[in-house]
Amino acid sequence: MDTSITFASLGLAEPLLRAVHDAGYTHPTPIQAQAIPRVLEGGDLLAAAQTGTGKTAGFTLPILHYLIQNPATSRQPGRPRVLVLTPTRELTAQVEESVRLYGRHTQIRSMVMFGGVNINPQITALRKPLDILVATPGRLLDHAQQKTLDLSGVEILVLDEADRMLDMGFIHDIRRVLRLLPAKRQNLLFSATFSDEIRGLAQGILHNPGEVSVARRNTTSELVSQRMVMTEQSHKRDLLSHIIRESGWHQVLVFTRTKHGANRLAEKLAKDGLTAAAIHGNKSQAARTKALAGFKDGKVAVLVATDIAARGLDIDQLPQVVNFELPNVPEDYVHRIGRTGRAGSTGSALSLVDQTEIKLLRAIERLTKQTIEPIVVEGWNPAAMVTGDSAPDAREKRALARLQGDLPAGRGGRRDAGTGREGHRPGQRDGQRPASAERRTGQDPRRGNARPQGARSGRDTGATSSGAPRRDTRPRTGQSSALLHKAD
CATH class of the missing domain: 3.40.50.300 (P-loop containing nucleotide triphosphate hydrolases)
Known part of the structure; x- marks a missing residue:
């Protein structure tokens, strides 16, 4: 300047x-x-x-x-x-x-x-x-x-x-x-x-x-640190909740591909005691305005958004952006993480990646000409959540090894049916219902019903569920850096 x-x-x-x-x-x-x-x-x-x-x-x-x-x-x-x-x-x-x-x-x-x-x-x-x-x-x-x-x-x-x-x-x-x-x-x-x-x-x-x-095409800000975690699709919601709570994040913008997925994720996080709201094209304008206002003034810690709804959001010094799912269109990744690292402030972008999204990850890296650093999350053990076993989850270790080239690629997982653009089709106007891709839940059909207990399909609460236990989401000094480690 x-x-x-x-x-x-x-x-x-x-x-x-x-x-x-x-x-x-x-x-x-x-x-x-x-x-x-x-x-x-x-x-x-x-x-x-x-x-x-x-x-x-x-x-x-x-x-x-x-x-x-x-x-x-x-x-x-x-x-x-x-x-x-x-x-x-x-x-x-x-x-x-x-x-x-x-x-x-x-x-x-x-x-x-x-x-x-x-x-x-x-x-x-x-x-x-x-x-x-x-x-x-x-x-x-x-x-x-x-x-x-x-x-x-x-x-x-x-x-x-x-x-x-x-x-x-x-x-x-x-x-x-x-x-x-x-x-x-x-x-x-x-x-x-x-x-x-x-x-x-x-x-x-x-x-x-x-x-x-004033900006080259498809570049990302040097002020934004970009990292990713390899995980299973069925573990993403619990992993995100774990990271937010243990890192003490008090303001984080989370991107999903679909409106239905945004609703379900907000409900899950609210059930875990986090103040969360969803914002997308099917929300009324009053609900969208209320959710955004709550996020800006600190009453809502986690705002879950689709690409279209988040376009143009202007939030001063937003510290954290999370890609719950990678976008199907690589350019949208640049727009997503551009919500943070603005006006000279530093920011952090974290992507949760399952093995079916590795092609999307590589496309983003080719577009931005940057390698997104793989990391591991301290204290995260999805197996222990179900079995009490303290051993690391083998599938996630294999996925990370495959990403780093230590294992050959296995058979492809499910094909993603999303549109990457909130279900919009050419000519669609504000408030119009999108194509059937919005019905997709993002779960692997071969795994059966992976919906978290208490998640209610189709209901649009957009805020903390009544009666959910409140947990302190204020930042804990040094906690975030200790939680996320570079993958060996």
């Missing part, structure tokens, strides 16, 4: 500099230092920046500056001057929160709009003057169809996390939105990558754009 560049040197309006100072920031991040002057110039922009780089302020600050310097002669109800499109509810809410944070000393009015909630309060809100609208494509089109929203006055369009919008099948919705906008406008497109698909989208939207890029 160039410490010679300050927010004041970027020429931002005084009310914005005051808000930035109030938030505790002095120097812009690289993406902010590059993007803010380009946006202030008024031209179109194609920017590559991964989540956690400060990209949201990279467009909200110059947009607010533009609105301050160019006040509307008359603001009309339901007719925004700025439209920000995002792929998920959480990211939509967080972008609008950023607008409120930096616009706190101005009269600029913003609004958030997404599906999964009652549309009537949004209709009521649109009856008031509006400057900035942050929305997901599906709900935006619902309002346009009902004629409760007028997009003819949009002067600036932002597509945030455009790569994820393409992945989620929003391309047709985006094109429908574009047809509702005036031809003359400023366009800003932010993406984690400059893939061929993104450049193709940009060609149809942007006009002679400037380009900024």
Whole structure:
């Protein structure tokens, strides 16, 4: 970071500099230092920046500056001057929160709009003057169809996390939105990558754009330590519970492939006395907001999430991320562990890997050009949990030896039927029920019913079960480093 560049040197309006100072920031991040002057110039922009780089302020600050310097002669109800499109509810809410944070000393009015909630309060809100609208494509089109929203006055369009919008099948919705906008406008497109698909989208939207890029494609932060534990699929839930309790982790984000798997895991951890909540696309927005708020303020120690639900989560200094299951798409691994090690803070990413996931592990290592360090967990003995035997579990020792090349690969285990994208298919909108892959439990069918006692299939509690014994999840000094050891 160039410490010679300050927010004041970027020429931002005084009310914005005051808000930035109030938030505790002095120097812009690289993406902010590059993007803010380009946006202030008024031209179109194609920017590559991964989540956690400060990209949201990279467009909200110059947009607010533009609105301050160019006040509307008359603001009309339901007719925004700025439209920000995002792929998920959480990211939509967080972008609008950023607008409120930096616009706190101005009269600029913003609004958030997404599906999964009652549309009537949004209709009521649109009856008031509006400057900035942050929305997901599906709900935006619902309002346009009902004629409760007028997009003819949009002067600036932002597509945030455009790569994820393409992945989620929003391309047709985006094109429908574009047809509702005036031809003359400023366009800003932010993406984690400059893939061929993104450049193709940009060609149809942007006009002679400037380009900024602050991160190479598919790289992981050097501030994040990456480790993995070889284990059996049927042992993963107990192993995760053991690690969290014995390490004293008080804030950990855990990724699963499926919504049903997220529910079951949260229930299992709650049964073990941990405060846990699940967050995914089938949750109501109120439940998702409550779970995320509890996680941020420390009331919830473990947040279990699917890839789509966690996209855009902005949690300051998140120390731990766990891949309960490896994603089927290697790029999603980069996004997952990017939740930690942000804003200069260190973080840790731990993956629980069974032998059927070794191919996925190798694909991730090829993509990131890094080897994920295998470790063993001190005091972990799944056999003793059932038999009282103190001997290490032989199957897990064989799996680790096979990973390290000491044993030949055996016959392949079950084939994973997951989609790796929370069951989404192209064209699926917020709140739509996914494909049948969501019914998969993640258990090996040859092992019979491996569901932990007390886990309730299909029920979505998302929080600690009533009556579950509470255990102290506060950090214990030195405990984490003593628990996890490098594999010999």
